[in-house]
Amino acid sequence: MMIRTRFAPSPTGFLHIGGARTALFSWAYARRHAGSFILRIEDTDLARSTPEAVQAILDGMQWLGLNYDEGPFYQTQRMPRYRAVIEEMLAAGSAYRCYMTPDELDRLREEQRAQGLKPRYDGRWRPEPGKTLPTPPVGMPAVVRFRNPAAGVVAWDDLVKGRIEIANAELDDLIIARADGTPTYNFCVVVDDWEMGITHVIRGDDHVNNTPRQINILQALGAQVPLYAHLSMILGGDGQKLSKRHGAVSVMQYDDAGYLPEAVLNYLARLGWSHGDDEIFSMSQFCEWFELDHITPSAAQFNTEKLNWLNAHYLRTVDPERLESLLRVRLEARGVTVAASPSLAAIIALHKGRVGNLNELANVAEVFYIDLQPKAELLAKHLTPETFAVLSDFVAHLPDVAWESGAIGALIKDCVARHGLKMPKLAMPLRILLTGLEQTPSVDALVAIFPREMVLKRLTAVSEARHSPTGCS
Template sequence: MASNVRTRFAPSPTGYLHIGGARTALFSWAFARRHGGTFILRIEDTDVARSTPEAVQAILDGMAWLGLDADEGPFYQMQRMERYKEVIQQMLAAGTAYHCYTSPEELDRIREEQRARGEKPRYDGRWRPEAGKVLPTPPEGVKPVVRFRNPAEGVVAWDDLVKGRIEIANTELDDLVIARADGTPTYNFCVVVDDLDMGITHVIRGDDHVNNTPRQINILQALGAQVPLYAHLSMILGDDGTKLSKRHGAVSVMQYDDDGYLPEAVVNYLGRLGWSHGDDEIFSREQFVEWFDLDHITPSAAQFNTEKLNWLNAHYIKQADNARLAAEVARRLARRGVDPEAGPAIEAVVALYKDRVANLNELADSTELYCVEVHPAPELVAQHLTEVSRPALAGLKARLAAATWEKSALNQAIKDTMAEHGLKMPQVAIPLRVATLGVAQTPAIDAVLEVLGRERVLARMARYV
């Protein structure tokens, strides 16, 4: 394929960038990258009542977090109004559009009458110019809408790159309003002019847009434009097989950051949501770009699987650089009001726990125990800091005070204590964990002590022995 591939991601800023939109963006971005083409970001903000600067920023933040860099844009439709109006004037002059003075009340009445006759409710074409047809006199003081003069015969067809051949009879389509009475252009019209002006070759988008496609193709053809190729992605279902909702994933992409996911895990997961490369489950962004094609997108709905996302995230956390994880953990601790500098070096703590967690928040939970004064649950204290274990801990504390502070020496101090008191490892290690970190389970206790540091260990033990 030639390198003139031009794709676009065109969200409406009426809400956040959610998983469905993020997958569309990823596929559009990857297709452009695969073919050495151009990826364009376009903000479709013509719904002025519902579009907000916060939602625009959330889209930009989500794209940046996922690493989906645009080659051009962001372009904003509200800044292109003059261009849309210019094209509408051209279409009026060419006869491919016309003024319609039918009021909303009249339209409602026409549709009611059509329903009563068992017909499909639609605009009846009363202001559409036809050879030999005498049009009504425009009513006084009524501002007309502008309608597209849809072809009256034939079919509009395209070979969808995901869904296959789709054909719609033009008789099924009425004459679409392309400019409202106040002159503002409508969504379907703006999309067409943008795709034309930006030279879009491939439109990759959700299949909720399939119904818009025949109208957009007809307008493009009326403008003498090259019609792009279309690929409509099936919807994403939740874990339970129902439509994705806020309950299971249709939240802002940035919520995944808040929930402790790494962006590469989310990108890898999204890549496998409705597309596959054999049985490969784990692949880098670079590998995804190299493999990505439209042929292996499934036309059936994809199902979100939180368990698999968590598994991927755990994998990427294990692989991640400790310094990067430490910075992520420090950011999370600071947000909780915990001073990340109050404990030992976070990198050292992260190294102990990164193989044991599914997300960054769990990593922060474990690290927090090293930075704050811990208060074990009373039942833990009662269960483990007993009359048997306290004397052993007292002896161990004396040994630790004199020990060289490195793992093998700390391990030897624990073993000597066990031998002296006739105890097994759990009978010393678990009370020690409760006394120092307030929990009964941790990584290897000698490694924990080494990282926690002599002063903290002895001070925390001193509360119990």
């Protein structure tokens, strides 16, 4: 059997973490079995679906690298086919027209609740042998309902949750076309899964209640019923439903926040799935290992600290040229022109082990290319009369020192020794004057990244503007 999976989001919002995990698992299962992965946009909710939301889904899939083999297919473009199938079902007797008004249905449900019954359609327009149906109201449009089996059970062996059985008596006759002729979500899904040859439906467990209805419609159509795998929800670290404060934001916001897509994918892969104790792995490894029986049926918990840890790992190990390209784009978006010197590659090499995301890396990289103005409070804190003296000594020897970290480090040690000071008395002013930051990598390596002329300019600019009581400058 050729494996065919699908990801079928509704474009009524952004592609969030839960949807991205569903897409990842569906994509990986198809890749694991050399099958096909289909993208389908379920945009029948015309009031809520927007072109912007569609684009957000496409952008998110592209950023994550979840390439699809077919699609995207849009349900709004398949309306004629849905209507044709409904006509076939009406002719076959597996569907029927219902003229019950919304007000009548509301009153019925109120009466049922008052009697302690489950609110449901009572089947008054359902054709039955020997039953006389009411006369259709003149000029009133009808909805179309699926004639659900009245007895027996609908059952499936869920590939995550195990055996699930629902009595057909618990299911009323589902509306499959509204009064204006628009097919409904559950019906469109069935026709699409059938005609697109979907073999495995991998989706969130919020769809479990839809599954028995969809199975019954598929069987009424004589269609092959796919296998189902319902993924448990993702909870926040506090055990509550995942929300924006936990990280349930648009996938593209993770891009904006400086995460690498491989870190997000690696993290999502471990949300409810495992391969032994493996924590860090490539997507090619994931596809080799991925099987649905390794998915836990219990809810997964989202842990931002774990995601940050993974992202820091990938920043340290990502291809240097790619990292430089990503960083350059971020700097240019800030209006920072990346000059030939200092070398952006050298800046990255010095700092990438000290940051957690691309934005943090951009923060430290941009100080090498802007007209730096250190904060007055930092200058006041670290530039004292004694530091001006040792700084002046250091500046005086800079033109002659070999421009590499070892020689610069030796010069720093010589200067502080001559003035009877400890290393921070010179290292901290150098950090502040060169970067405006108190925390940097090794100060000798930091100085060596800059061109000699830029170091002299940054060190003397402030010194000339601030004269110490001893006259050192």
